[in-house]
Amino acid sequence: MTEFVLTPGMIGFAATILKALFVIGMALQIVPGCIYFERKIAAYVQHRIGPNRVNFTIGTLRYLMPESMRDVIPEGLARVKLIPGSLQPLADAIKLAFKEEVIPEKADKLLYNLGPMLTFIPVGTALCFLPFGATLIVPDANLFGIEIQRTVIEMSVSNVVPGMLMLLAVSSLGVYGIACGGWGSGSKYPLMAAVRAAAQMVSYEVPLGIAFLIALASVGSLDGQEIVRNQAETWHGFGWLVFRQPLAALIFLVAMFAENNRLPFDLPEAEPELVGGYHTEYTGLKFAIFFLGEYCAMILMCGLFTTLFLGGWSLGPIEPVEVFGSTIEPLITAEGGILNVLLSVAVFTVKMLSVLLLQLWIRWTLPRFRYDQLMDLGWKVLTPLALANLAITAILISKFPNFTFFA
Amino acid sequence: MSPAASYSEGSHSEGQPNLDSEGQPHLGQQAFSERSISLEPGLDEQDMVLNFGPQHPACHGTLRLVLTMDGEKARKIEPEIGFLHTGFEKLGESRTWNQYIVVTDRMNYLSAMSNNIGFACAVEELLGIEIPPRAQAIRVLMAEMSRISDHILGIGLQGMDLGAFTAMLWAFIEREKAYDVFELTSGGRLTTSYTRVGGLAFDLPEEVPHRCRKFLDRLEDLLEEIEGMLSHNRIFIDRTKGVGVFTKEQAIAYGWSGPVARASGLDRDLRRDRPYLGYETYDFEVTTQSEGDVYARYKQRLAETREAGKICRQVLDRMPSGPINAIGKVTLPDRDEVYTKMESLIQHFMLEMPGHGVKIPLGEVYHATESPNGELGWYLVSDGSAVPYRVRVRPPSFYHFQSMPEMSQGLLLGDVVANMSSMNVIAGELDR
Numbered sequence: 001m002t003e004f005v006l007t008p009g010m011i012g013f014a015a016t017i018l019k020a021l022f023v024i025g026m027a028l029q030i031v032p033g034c035i036y037f038e039r040k041i042a043a044y045v046q047h048r049i050g051p052n053r054v055n056f057t058i059g060t061l062r063y064l065m066p067e068s069m070r071d072v073i074p075e076g077l078a079r080v081k082l083i084p085g086s087l088q089p090l091a092d093a094i095k096l097a098f099k100e101e102v103i104p105e106k107a108d109k110l111l112y113n114l115g116p117m118l119t120f121i122p123v124g125t126a127l128c129f130l131p132f133g134a135t136l137i138v139p140d141a142n143l144f145g146i147e148i149q150r151t152v153i154e155m156s157v158s159n160v161v162p163g164m165l166m167l168l169a170v171s172s173l174g175v176y177g178i179a180c181g182g183w184g185s186g187s188k189y190p191l192m193a194a195v196r197a198a199a200q201m202v203s204y205e206v207p208l209g210i211a212f213l214i215a216l217a218s219v220g221s222l223d224g225q226e227i228v229r230n231q232a233e234t235w236h237g238f239g240w241l242v243f244r245q246p247l248a249a250l251i252f253l254v255a256m257f258a259e260n261n262r263l264p265f266d267l268p269e270a271e272p273e274l275v276g277g278y279h280t281e282y283t284g285l286k287f288a289i290f291f292l293g294e295y296c297a298m299i300l301m302c303g304l305f306t307t308l309f310l311g312g313w314s315l316g317p318i319e320p321v322e323v324f325g326s327t328i329e330p331l332i333t334a335e336g337g338i339l340n341v342l343l344s345v346a347v348f349t350v351k352m353l354s355v356l357l358l359q360l361w362i363r364w365t366l367p368r369f370r371y372d373q374l375m376d377l378g379w380k381v382l383t384p385l386a387l388a389n390l391a392i393t394a395i396l397i398s399k400f401p402n403f404t405f406f407a
Numbered sequence: 408m409s410p411a412a413s414y415s416e417g418s419h420s421e422g423q424p425n426l427d428s429e430g431q432p433h434l435g436q437q438a439f440s441e442r443s444i445s446l447e448p449g450l451d452e453q454d455m456v457l458n459f460g461p462q463h464p465a466c467h468g469t470l471r472l473v474l475t476m477d478g479e480k481a482r483k484i485e486p487e488i489g490f491l492h493t494g495f496e497k498l499g500e501s502r503t504w505n506q507y508i509v510v511t512d513r514m515n516y517l518s519a520m521s522n523n524i525g526f527a528c529a530v531e532e533l534l535g536i537e538i539p540p541r542a543q544a545i546r547v548l549m550a551e552m553s554r555i556s557d558h559i560l561g562i563g564l565q566g567m568d569l570g571a572f573t574a575m576l577w578a579f580i581e582r583e584k585a586y587d588v589f590e591l592t593s594g595g596r597l598t599t600s601y602t603r604v605g606g607l608a609f610d611l612p613e614e615v616p617h618r619c620r621k622f623l624d625r626l627e628d629l630l631e632e633i634e635g636m637l638s639h640n641r642i643f644i645d646r647t648k649g650v651g652v653f654t655k656e657q658a659i660a661y662g663w664s665g666p667v668a669r670a671s672g673l674d675r676d677l678r679r680d681r682p683y684l685g686y687e688t689y690d691f692e693v694t695t696q697s698e699g700d701v702y703a704r705y706k707q708r709l710a711e712t713r714e715a716g717k718i719c720r721q722v723l724d725r726m727p728s729g730p731i732n733a734i735g736k737v738t739l740p741d742r743d744e745v746y747t748k749m750e751s752l753i754q755h756f757m758l759e760m761p762g763h764g765v766k767i768p769l770g771e772v773y774h775a776t777e778s779p780n781g782e783l784g785w786y787l788v789s790d791g792s793a794v795p796y797r798v799r800v801r802p803p804s805f806y807h808f809q810s811m812p813e814m815s816q817g818l819l820l821g822d823v824v825a826n827m828s829s830m831n832v833i834a835g836e837l838d839r
Contacts, residue, residue, distance in 0.1 A: 188458075366571065
């Protein structure tokens with residue numbers, strides 16, 4: 001009887017499917033969490049309580065227990081809420097799913113229906129190129145008579161080499177969804193919002209792209225994993241580009257807010273001006289998908305910022321380093337077993353959520369720009385600054401190839 | 408019909424002449440015909456008529472603007488009023504003088520106390536009676552409390568319309584505490600109906616001074632918090648400074664009054680210039696700003712809130728004791744006396760029974776008070792009966808709202824919204 005052999009190709013194939021499920025699952029999991037988080041933070045900032053009604057109580061655990069043991073939980077304890085209000089996003093989703101679909105009479109049906117999809121699909125695709133953890137090495141093993149061959153699994157759904165470039169290219173397509181939705185609604189407010197959104201996203205794509213380029217040039221690679229490794233290898237593991245290229249990081253952060261249509265750049269959704277913005281005419285699940293796409297785009301951008309400027313999944317050095325004569329063992333290595341990978345994914349998630357927190361915090365603090373001020377900031381401030389930063393970086397890299405500050 | 412030809416006739420691109428029943432061009436058409444002169448032949452370009460309100464998040468209440476938009480620019484602005492028209496003035500002709508106080512609540516629903524007090528003062532002037540010092544002091548306290556609650560909400564809404572939602576909710580929380588005081592005093596939070604001709608409905612409960620002081624202490628912190636959030640915020644300053652500038656001359660020409668007029672440099676405050684309720688005995692300053700822009704209006708409201716707080720403290724310090732109703736035939740007698748004295752019983756009967764009420768001698772009066780939004784005037788005509796012959800209100804919002812076209816012409820949509828919220832137009836008193 002010939003032994004069943006799992007070749008690297010087979011493992012890789014299975015891993016890709018699992019990774020894709022994981023990424024989409026994570027994104028869809030984080031979105032409700034993110035909505036809850038946002039509402040709670042808004043409430044905290046505004047001296048309110050926020051959602052606190054829909055949740056499990058400790059008493060809910062009784063249903064998991066056998067009937068005889070249910071009395072173990074005393075009545076007083078049973079009423080204690082587990083994360084008050086945490087099921088509110090779920091309730092909202094159910095509510096949206098059961099809402100009546102209203103399509104405006106003057107809507108362009110095709111574009112109207114295409115809008116939400118075109119917002120979500122590019123974001124979902126772009127998430128595939130995000131490196132979210134250290135490389136997993138499956139060692140040679142023989143498990144229950146199945147021979148497993150050594151496989152290297154990169155922790156991003158797709159590991160094409162210019163992955164970062166693909167990410168940028170695909171995520172830029174998101175503006176089509178908003179434009180289609182706004183135009184297709186056949187209503188004036190969404191139309192104005194769509195025009196605003198298109199102009200804004202195209203304008204801020206420029207500084208965003210240049211800041212991106214600065215990061216890529218500093219690292220010298222288009223590969224996401226390589227960008228993270230480079231940051232972890234410089235300066236004993238803390239050569240994060242946010243320290244090496246602070247201006248580029250700032251520009252990227254600002255442009256990121258604009259790309260995500262978040263305050264102070266939420267002009268396409270400015271409620272006092274354009275009612276509901278480009279999704280004014282949407283109801284039910286289509287509205288939900290718009291919402292989902294928007295939050296996924298936020299997660300994507302936060303993940304991208306983490307990867308490019310905050311050292312991605314790394315925490316400290318990834319190789320043993322000698323500091324003052326003593327050797328420090330790395331907490332997370334670039335390649336390793338399953339524990340190492342899980343730790344790196346956790347680190348990545350925490351970093352990403354921190355950036356997300358910053359986004360939410362700023363949203364509830366700042367007023368909104370005016371349209372011309374927004375354009376001025378994009379074209380007259382951020383773009384020249386980014387270009388200057390890129391030029392200086394390029395000159396330094398070409399003149400001093402060994403100068404570690406930039407590269 | 409080619410697009411160019413259709414423009415020269417001042418019609419929409421469908422080629423349908425858009426005229427109303429009298430053959431007049433419809434709203435927004437004028438801009439079209441002006442436009443057609445410079446239009447390049449064959450270029451299909453048209454302004455968009457945007458229906459801004461009455462169902463719109465920035466149209467607090469039911470305001471409506473018809474905007475003719477050239478992209479983001481509002482080329483032409485036409486305010487439309489009347490969506491909240493309730494016939495308040497006509498209602499006055501079938502309500503007794505005291506019953507009408509309930510109607511005044513509904514005019515400026517953000518500061519109902521001021522309206523109650525304004526109307527009562529006007530009727531008392533027509534009657535020629537003076538109310539006791541305690542009633543005067545309580546009225547001043549309530550007027551200033553309602554000024555504070557109106558102004559902090561106005562400031563908050565100004566922030567909200569520019570995207571700073573948080574400042575508005577902070578203000579809202581404090582406003583609720585002011586409303587708690589109103590509730591303690593009058594029994595109603597929003598619609599207070601507190602005054603009566605010749606006095607007040609109820610005496611001030613004992614805990615009100617304490618609650619007021621607590622509110623005023625917290626108010627100072629709140630104003631500092633809001634200032635920290637908005638006054639020094641670069642985006643807020645950029646959005647408001649130099650936007651919607653209205654000069655002193657324009658303000659006078661449009662009949663502006665109150666904080667918006669003072670923000671344009673018009674140094675006029677009825678509390679100082681034509682004192683009523685003993686305002687001349689209080690120590691307060693009338694501040695003015697010179698810029699006349701949205702930021703100046705915001706600053707002016709902040710300054711006035713502080714001054715109102717100062718007046719409130721003075722009232723609380725010197726609160727006189729004594730009766731709250733003028734002695735005479737216009738106010739209800741003591742409940743005890745009604746049961747024991749014949750005259751009091753008759754007086755009570757004559758004031759309370761249907762078809763009866765306070766009889767106001769033949770005459771007319773115009774009396775204006777400084778309400779939070781500006782000069783709130785009452786022109787009352789009495790034919791000597793228990794029911795007014797005519798009630799005419801001069802609401803400040805009406806004069807403010809009519810200046811929207813001149814103030815916002817050619818501005819971006821965001822600025823139009825900023826202008827509108829800076830006026831704090833209340834649809835209830837605007838449409839009456």
